[in-house]
Amino acid sequence: MRRAAVVLLIWGLWLAVLTGVQAVFAPKLIQFAIPAVASAACVLVGLVVWALDIRQGQVDGPRLITDSSVATIALVVGVAVALIGAGFGLWLILIGVGIMALGLGGVVREQRERSRALRREGLR
Amino acid sequence: MNAVAVPARAASRTFASSDHKRIAGAACTVALVFFLASGLLALLMRSQLAADGGVVSQQTYNELFTMHGSTMVYLVIVPVALAVGLYFVPLQVGAAEIAGPRVALAGLWMLLCGGVSMWSGFLTSGGAAAASWWGFDPLSDSIHSPGSGMELWIFGVILATLGQILWAGCILSTALRRRAPGMTLMRMPVFTWTMVVTCVMVVFGFPALLLALGLLWAQRHFGDVLIGGAGAVDYQALFWFYGHPVVYVMFFPFVGMVGEVLATFSSRRFFGYSAFVVALLAFAGLSMTVWAHHMYTFGVLSNKYFALTSTALIVPAGVEYFDFLATLWRGRLRFTTSFLFALGFLVQFLVGGLTGVILASPPLDYGLNMSYFVVAHFHYTIFAGSAFGLFAGIYYWFPKITGAMLRERLGKLHFVLMVIGTNVTFFPMFILGAEGMTRRIARYPASTGWQGLNILETAGSVVIALSVLVFMWNMLVSLRDRREAGDDPWGAQTLEWATSSPPPRHNFHELPPIRSYAPLLDLREAHEEVGV
Structure with a gap:
């Protein structure tokens, strides 16, 4: 432990x-x-x-290191736009939510790609 | 540990890299841009005070000190303190990667979005936020601070703070759950320990600020949220529960850097390691229970309790100073630029700390509250202390990050100018504050006789600006005309020096055995014994 x-x-x-x-x-x-x-x-x-x-326990197995994640940026920008929209109107909130949805989809896609890569390398 | 890299395109590697080293580098770049912008605001403020109030209007002056303070706290010092941890904690504990790399990347972009939001207030018709870096209600409500500048400030601070909480979670998780085999808790380097306590404070203290700002936003839009005097006190209590620990968040990482630098350049093992760790944990706990000393003059919270905890801080602080001095004792000292900055930290932070003891006493604070004495005190802790600690860390770790050495001669010029500029700028503030000069006033009557010292302070701030230019010139020269650093140019003691400079994507090809908090020193000592 x-x-x-x-x-x-x-x-x-x-x-x-x-x-x-x-x-x-x-x-x-x-x-x-x-x-x-x-x-x-x-x-x-x-x-x-x-x-x-x-x-x-103390599991120290192999890890897959992801190099980059554009989807994460989209997700954060979406959160920021939606948050600022709270002060400026529903239209901006909706734009933010849209960007957030795109980002979230991208993150899910990256995760699936990661799982496939792990299987390819025989690490899972 | 095995590591497999998923390849990425060059563009996304620059803007969307989830490598903790690149994220930390990008965070420092963002912070540097905001630091320069904030420095310009500070020079404008000093010009205003030196020119007897003839440069900007009262409203603009309010915007200047609000955005200067907000930028330095929310966008520069805290992010830089955490970014250094983001870079070095995985390396110091022998991890191949930070825990939650995407979360760390999200933190970077939240900081960026937060900064852009705060500064875009200058583009609005009513100007930027002007209710100081703490945005107290009712000064910051929709009646006294109308317009979107204040709104953008609120959202900007929320975003930047969220990003910092995400970073702290990643660093904490890495230090506690991603350590290499052999790296037990009590073998973690001093800097990593300071980052652990810093991140605990961020994770469990900073949400109070999010709550306070959420309430402030609701108050501005719906009213009747922060009602009357009690509402104002509640806002301040929540704010200062963030606002005092943040001072230690801006201090502990630099204490860790100074500890590493002193041990390395004294060629000695860090003295009193266990006592230092216990003192750090005690210090961090105490620092979460001193926040209402900022509210002594309200007289509604228990001043005696907060005076007790505030004064008790000198015990762990004393243990840390004792450890630092004992590390130097009988060491083989090497007076590099990094070491000089660490010594500067020790001396100047002491001035900030001791004047803090004065302010911890309610009767004395009643007289000095809102005066330039307080401004001098916190600039001696944050600038004369933490900034010097940061520069000690930069000169120490620059070779590891870039693979190139910084020029020592330019570094020493930087140090001398910075010591002169810092003390000429901030020491007279103690005198002015004791004489009754209050903060956040754009013009003072000539009859006060404060003009001379204000001009002196402005001259000091120009010297600081000059020293920053020397530092930037040093970086430029050192990166263009490289003098290769090698893996370990200092004969250091911790794991980050056991890998290449700069480190590879997965940090280590192989790790040395870890038997103490100074594994590389252990190796050298073992080799010397074999040699004998």
């Missing part, structure tokens, strides 16, 4: 302790809630990573 989760668990618990110390100082709800949510999220992610480590 790689003990990756240890870092997240220790740090999440440390933040929880520091948050808990606030109780002595009669905190406002918001000053208590924000770090409490952050520490809980950190511990939760730590537990998920721990579970993954136990299930997968």
